[in-house]
Amino acid sequence: MSAPAATRAAGADRPEGRPSAVLFDVGPQGRPGAVLFDVGPQGRPKAVLFDVGNVIVRWSPRTLYSKLIADPAELDRFLTEVCPMDWHAQTDVGRTFAENIAERVALYPRHDALIRAWWDRWPEMFSGAIPETEAVIEDLHARGVPMHGLTNMSIEAWPMVRAMSPAFDRLDVVVVSAEERVMKPDPAIFALACERTGLSPSDMLFVDDSLPNIESAARLGFHVHHFTDPAALRPQLETLGLV
Numbered sequence: 001m002s003a004p005a006a007t008r009a010a011g012a013d014r015p016e017g018r019p020s021a022v023l024f025d026v027g028p029q030g031r032p033g034a035v036l037f038d039v040g041p042q043g044r045p046k047a048v049l050f051d052v053g054n055v056i057v058r059w060s061p062r063t064l065y066s067k068l069i070a071d072p073a074e075l076d077r078f079l080t081e082v083c084p085m086d087w088h089a090q091t092d093v094g095r096t097f098a099e100n101i102a103e104r105v106a107l108y109p110r111h112d113a114l115i116r117a118w119w120d121r122w123p124e125m126f127s128g129a130i131p132e133t134e135a136v137i138e139d140l141h142a143r144g145v146p147m148h149g150l151t152n153m154s155i156e157a158w159p160m161v162r163a164m165s166p167a168f169d170r171l172d173v174v175v176v177s178a179e180e181r182v183m184k185p186d187p188a189i190f191a192l193a194c195e196r197t198g199l200s201p202s203d204m205l206f207v208d209d210s211l212p213n214i215e216s217a218a219r220l221g222f223h224v225h226h227f228t229d230p231a232a233l234r235p236q237l238e239t240l241g242l243v
Helices: 004-012 061-068 072-083 085-093 096-105 109-120 131-142 158-164 168-169 187-197 210-221 230-239
Strands: 021-028 032-038 047-050 058-061 126-129 145-153 173-176 204-208 222-225
Touching: 047 131, 061 072, 061 085, 061 109, 072 109, 085 096, 096 109, 126 131, 131 145, 131 168, 131 187, 131 230, 145 187, 145 204, 158 204, 173 187, 187 204, 204 210, 204 230, 210 222
Parallel strands: 047 145, 047 204, 145 173, 204 222
Antiparallel strands: 021 032, 058 126
């Protein structure tokens, strides 16, 4: 398959094989550790592309299953063996929750009720919106900065997640992986985001909590912010002149 348009466009502006952003691992005592990338796209972004889970709203299966499984060791085993994230990720590329759950129940029938709770009690995996992100989204909106979304999520889940915060109403275009049958960090979904928004990678700051997603976007030429601390987002936006 030929390289996505966004990949080709991003590579044209920098030396072949060069990485595209400055990122650091955090070392001892919070000091910067290894440099992951050493050069960024030219200029400043004019738009922001937000991830959803754990950037705008907090999501973790543990939020629900800690109510249902008292023993910490059993909880860990359930979430790593019975309902691991690679199983859940199939709904992010278009499989229905019903299909996914039925297959897992057949494999682990003694956990029938717990597996079915993954969808039956789906909203309980969320612990609300992230206030710092909501606040910067409102400030970006007030300044007229275009904002969009790029999320790995089921099309069944997206409507109820969208209803969790008014911040989602500020996003003009939201690309949902299950609708496209491709998910981050695949470069193809970043190319789709560029196509739908009419923006190039260097036009956008991509904000995500997943380092593999950040690495993929950086190599395509996006400005990037690895979302690990909600309080760090505003200073990054201020540095870039967005708020």
